[in-house]
Amino acid sequence: METKIKYLITFKINSMAFKFENYCRKNDIFTKMVPVPTKLSKSCGYACQIYKNELSKVKKLCNDKKIRYGEIYKIEKNNEPEKIT
Numbered sequence: 001m002e003t004k005i006k007y008l009i010t011f012k013i014n015s016m017a018f019k020f021e022n023y024c025r026k027n028d029i030f031t032k033m034v035p036v037p038t039k040l041s042k043s044c045g046y047a048c049q050i051y052k053n054e055l056s057k058v059k060k061l062c063n064d065k066k067i068r069y070g071e072i073y074k075i076e077k078n079n080e081p082e083k084i085t
Contacts, residue, residue, distance in 0.1 A: 005052035008081055010036055010070035017046040020067050027061060029054050040073070040081060
């Protein structure tokens, strides 16, 4: 069984994470809001998890809707995030 590759998108402010999640749902893009892992940030905040096959659509959506995100991380099999942007 193939495991889908996951990505985690961080945001500098929580309202951007909620805006992002809302637009993704309206555009049938799977997203799951999760707390930012402490490995990535000591401050409170939210991140959104997406699948690899949605990455290009997500970047376009963020550009079109003026959604500012912090970083994008690839989540490896061992659940260790690897920064890609």
